[in-house]
Each structure stands twice: as structure tokens, then as C-alpha cells.
Amino acid sequence: MKQFIEKKQDVVICGGGIAGLVLALALGKTGKKILICEKGKYLNPNGADVLKPSGISILSELGLLPNLLKAEAQKRHEVSFFHNGLPTLHIDYRLQQSTDHFFLIPYQEVLAIVLEAIKKTPSINILMETELTEIEQDNDGNVVTVVLNEKEYVYPDIVIGADGINSKLRNLLGINAEMYFYPRAMYFNKFPIVNSVRERNRLYVDDKNALAYFYPINHKEFRTVLSFEKDEANYLFQENQVSELKKRLRKFVSCSDDAIEAITQSNGFTTFPLCRMNLPKYNFNNVVFIGNAAHSVHPISGQGMNLAIEDAWELFCQISNYYKRALALSEALNQFHNTRHPISQAIANYADQLANSFGSKDGFYLSLNPKIQTSGRQINDLNAIGL
Numbered sequence: 001m002k003q004f005i006e007k008k009q010d011v012v013i014c015g016g017g018i019a020g021l022v023l024a025l026a027l028g029k030t031g032k033k034i035l036i037c038e039k040g041k042y043l044n045p046n047g048a049d050v051l052k053p054s055g056i057s058i059l060s061e062l063g064l065l066p067n068l069l070k071a072e073a074q075k076r077h078e079v080s081f082f083h084n085g086l087p088t089l090h091i092d093y094r095l096q097q098s099t100d101h102f103f104l105i106p107y108q109e110v111l112a113i114v115l116e117a118i119k120k121t122p123s124i125n126i127l128m129e130t131e132l133t134e135i136e137q138d139n140d141g142n143v144v145t146v147v148l149n150e151k152e153y154v155y156p157d158i159v160i161g162a163d164g165i166n167s168k169l170r171n172l173l174g175i176n177a178e179m180y181f182y183p184r185a186m187y188f189n190k191f192p193i194v195n196s197v198r199e200r201n202r203l204y205v206d207d208k209n210a211l212a213y214f215y216p217i218n219h220k221e222f223r224t225v226l227s228f229e230k231d232e233a234n235y236l237f238q239e240n241q242v243s244e245l246k247k248r249l250r251k252f253v254s255c256s257d258d259a260i261e262a263i264t265q266s267n268g269f270t271t272f273p274l275c276r277m278n279l280p281k282y283n284f285n286n287v288v289f290i291g292n293a294a295h296s297v298h299p300i301s302g303q304g305m306n307l308a309i310e311d312a313w314e315l316f317c318q319i320s321n322y323y324k325r326a327l328a329l330s331e332a333l334n335q336f337h338n339t340r341h342p343i344s345q346a347i348a349n350y351a352d353q354l355a356n357s358f359g360s361k362d363g364f365y366l367s368l369n370p371k372i373q374t375s376g377r378q379i380n381d382l383n384a385i386g387l
């Protein structure tokens with residue numbers, strides 16, 4: 001049955017990832033008419049599994065904490081980092097943040113929880129398999145009409161680009177995003193859970209730029225995240241190379257023998273190219289970009305999903321100021337940019353330095369900042385990484 005969509009919308013959100021969904025829910029709860037257009041038939045299964053204190057506190061504010069717990073999000077306090085097999089830094093969230101833990105939960109499950117709340121919010125509509133194919137701007141550059149799937153015309157007050165790293169809305173507006181691609185990709189897989197992973201999250205690197213990270217995603221499975229120099233990765237991730245892959249891992253993975261044993265295949269890993277990007281400006285008249293459509297940071301910092309949630313919350317606060325007539329729209333959106341841009345830049349720089357620090361144990365240790373890794377956003381934390 002065709003869904004009836006009102007032509008006039010307060011906010012059209014392009015992209016139903018975590019940034020778009022959290023913003024929609026927050027604004028929808030205030031009664032604003034929100035339309036989410038998601039290109040996929042289903043929600044995006046690929047994303048972070050680690051929800052940190054900054055993200056947890058916002059989802060709690062939206063009343064979603066009980067749902068996270070019901071979904072069996074695994075609560076953890078500690079993560080250990082190793083260099084060439086030697087313990088390098090142990091981070092205990094209880095010593096770093098007032099929210100003294102993080103959650104391990106697959107990205108798609110977090111999205112499903114937010115979506116469930118959205119479906120109970122009458123002023124929000126979500127259209128799957130729907131893209132903005134055209135936009136019309138007025139003389140001032142405001143987007144006044146968006147065309148959905150080449151046929152449906154909608155007239156929004158505000159348009160949000162939450163459509164991820166390859167944002168189509170950016171293209172429609174002719175906005176160029178300068179992306180720096182890291183030479184090493186990351187490779188993801190999951191295997192049946194083992195004791196060392198149940199016990200603690202452990203992240204290993206070595207001075208030949210290898211990385212291995214093991215953590216549970218539910219009571220039955222753990223995520224394996226690996227990275228090697230390109231030539232080595234091409235060799236190790238071929239079919240029937242599992243014994244070579246394990247041999248290589250044993251050279252720098254010192255306390256997770258059972259996790260190495262659990263790896264049963266060398267092919268079938270999902271590859272994710274990694275890039276760094278931060279748009280010079282997040283807002284253009286009545287259009288704003290959030291989450292990965294606005295910036296991308298190396299995942300070793302574990303901040304991408306949390307930055308996206310923080311963006312959504314800050315933008316909700318600023319748009320609310322506009323609707324309360326406390327600020328003009330341009331002021332509210334500038335305020336959003338001015339608050340969020342320096343933070344994303346500082347985190348991108350931090351993650352960049354960390355990703356390039358595997359050459360020595362001291363370099364790796366000095367590059368790790370426990371406050372930032374645990375999503376600290378106090379001014380002192382950010383000053384320490386050059387805000």
C-alpha cells in the first residue's frame with residue numbers, strides 16, 4: 001500500500017543511519033513533522049559495535065537505555081592495548097568518565113532500537129528505498145523542494161544530510177568533500193565467542209602496522225577486526241590461508257590464543273576502506289550535514305558512531321532554539337557548525353596520529369589518550385589533543 005506523505009515537512013532527513021535516526025527521534029518528540037528518506041531496503045548493517053559514554057548519555061536522554069539493556073548490550077568497563085605483544089595501556093572507564101562503562105552492541109541493533117521508538121512517534125515518517133533525486137533552491141540558496149525517487153515532491157523547512165560518507169545530498173548541492181584514504185583497510189568478521197574475549201576487550205598492534213581487535217557482540221559471537229599493510233593483507237585474506245593468518249597473528253597477539261584458534265577462515269572478511277574527512281562548513285543556508293556525511297575519522301579512536309550521535313543531539317538543541325524563536329535559522333545552524341566542527345577536527349587529528357603511531361611502543365602509548373578514547377568531551381580533554 002502506498003504511504004501517504006504530507007507535502008509540507010518541517011525537516012527532511014536524508015539517510016537513516018544513527019545520525020539521521022537520533023535527530024529524527026529527538027525532533028519528532030517535540031511534535032515537528034519529520035520525514036526520513038533511507039536509500040536502503042533495510043537499515044545499514046555495517047557500523048560501529050561500540051557505544052561509548054557520550055553516545056550512551058544521549059540515548060538515555062531519549063529514554064532508550066532500557067531498550068539497550070533488553071537487547072543484551074554488553075556492559076564493559078575495561079579495554080587493554082598491546083604493542084608487539086606487550087601490555088601498553090589499560091583503560092578503565094570507571095577512572096575516566098562519570099558514565100563508567102561502554103556498551104558492545106551491533107550497529108544494526110542500535111538502529112533497530114531507535115527505529116522502534118520512531119515508529120511510536122506519530123509526527124515522524126520513514127520511507128525506505130527512497131532517495132532525494134533532485135532539489136530546487138530559491139534565490140538565496142535555500143532548498144525549497146526535494147524530489148523523492150524522481151516523482152514525489154516535498155517542501156521542507158530544513159534539510160539534513162545524514163546520508164553517510166558518500167553523501168548524495170552533498171553532490172546535489174555541488175559540495176566537494178576532500179577525502180584522504182588511509183593506505184590500510186580494516187577487515188571484519190565474527191566467530192563463536194571464546195573465554196579471553198568474554199573476559200576483556202583487547203586491541204593489539206605491531207611495529208609492522210598490523211592490528212587485531214577482539215570483542216564480543218553478543219553472548220554467542222565475537223567481532224574480529226584485523227588490519228595489515230596492503231600487500232600482506234592481499235596475501236593473508238586469500239582463500240585457504242587461515243594457517244598463515246594465524247601464524248602472523250601469533251607474532252603480536254599475546255593473550256588471546258583462543259580467539260586466534262576460533263578463526264576458521266581467511267577469506268570472507270568484510271573489507272572497509274578508511275578515510276579521513278571534515279567538511280570545512282557543515283551548514284549551507286537551510287541544509288546541514290551531520291555524522292559521516294560531515295566528517296569521517298579513523299575507527300581506531302572508536303568515535304565515529306558517538307560523534308554522529310553527538311552531532312544529532314547538538315543539532316536538535318539548535319533547531320529547537322530556532323523553533324522556539326530564540327535564534328534565526330542561520331544563527332542556529334551556524335551555532336551547530338561552530339560547536340561541532342572543531343571537535344570533529346580535533347578527534348580526526350587525534351585518530352590520525354594514533355593510526356600512524358604503531359612504529360614504537362612509546363609512540364603508541366603516548367598517542368593513546370584515555371579521556372578521548374572513552375569519549376571525553378570536557379574542554380580540558382579536547383585541549384589536550386589540540387582543540
Ligand SMILES: Cc1cc2nc3c(=O)[nH]c(=O)nc-3n(C[C@H](O)[C@H](O)[C@H](O)COP(=O)(O)OP(=O)(O)OC[C@H]3O[C@@H](n4cnc5c(N)ncnc54)[C@H](O)[C@@H]3O)c2cc1C
Pocket residue numbers: 014015016017018019020037038039040043044046047048049050107130131132162163164165166167168169188272290291292293299301302303304305306307308
Ligand atoms: C565496519 C565498521 C566499523 C566501525 N567501527 C566503529 C567503531 O568501532 N567505533 C565508532 O565509533 N565508529 C565505527 N564506525 C563508524 C560508525 O559506524 C559511523 O561513523 C557511523 O555509523 C556514522 O553514522 P551516520 O548515521 O553518520 O552514517 P551511516 O551509518 O553511514 O548512515 C548513513 C545512512 O544513509 C543511507 N544513505 C546513503 N546514501 C543515501 C541516499 N542517497 N539517500 C538516502 N539514504 C542514503 C545509508 O543507507 C545509511 O543508512 C565503523 C564503521 C564501519 C563501517
